[in-house]
Amino acid sequence: MADKANIIVLDGPLTWKEIAAVANGAALELSDAAWTRIAKARAIVDALVEREIRGYGINTGVGALCDVIISRDDQQVLSRNIILSHACGVGEPLGTVETRAVMAAQIANFAHGYSGVSPQVIETLLALLNGDMLPFIPSKGSVGYLAHAASIGLVLIGEGECRNGSDLLSGSQALQRLGRTPLILKAKEGLSLVNGTPCATGLGALAVSRLFHLADWADAAAAMTYENLGGKPIPSRKCRWRCANHPVCNWSGAICANGLPAARFLRNRPEAAPRIL
Secondary structure (H helix, E strand, O other), X not given: OOEEEEEEEEOOOOOHHHHHHHHOOEEEEEOHHHHHHHHHHXXXXXXXXXXXXOOOOOOEOOHHHOOOEOOHHXXXXXXXXXXXXXXXXXXXXXXXXXXXXXXXXXXXXXHOOOOOOOHHHHHHHHHHHHOOOEEOOEEEOOOOHHXXXXXXXXXXXXXXXXXXXXXXXXXXXXXXXXXXXXXXXXXXXXXXXXXXXXXXXXXXXXHHHHHHHHHHHHHHHHHXXXXXXXXXXHHHOHHHHOOOOOHHHHHHHHHHHHXXXXXXXXXXXXXXXXXXX
């Protein structure tokens, strides 16, 4: 289960730190304003359907078939078939952390209020994410990120597979465990579910998070190396690393400087001792 003691409330765009937090177990909730945006966007789609005003992927085909009018009776079928046709990924599945990152980015994308999916779609995605019921997402696909998103969409309609701890469940079983039923996707929802770049966004946020983590360790290793090579704490003074006039250099230098004063070897080394730099 997601960490209910650590909750990210989505109101505007998520930062990479927030996506990484959700990926690593934090729960995700939407603000009232986000739910309002989602409902308003869906109302626009419903109005286009009702008035039979042409809208791409709503009552038309997609891609090369954009000039084909889709009858109201077939619009739900189109949404379902878009999911089924694009769920063609292969290879090892994404890991737990990676899957949660992609789902968080997808929910954040819908919460802008421009996609036109119904609140029920978001509610089901949140239930899966916070229940740690994670869709089985093959890591490779000929249509790139569309295949990843479609694998999530499969579970929403009771297809595909989910991982819950060591259990591998069918999509319908996963929804049943959460007390939910498979969705019948409405007009445009199939297109919205495979559109956008939640995979690149989610995995990109994780890459940035890991980079900062590694950078912190690199600075710590630099400080420890300096200490053990017999260095003196003089270069750690602000005047030295601020001369570079570069924000990243200042940030890295501050981390090293904060660690060096507490170093036992530097603290006990006499001023006359040999030193580096």
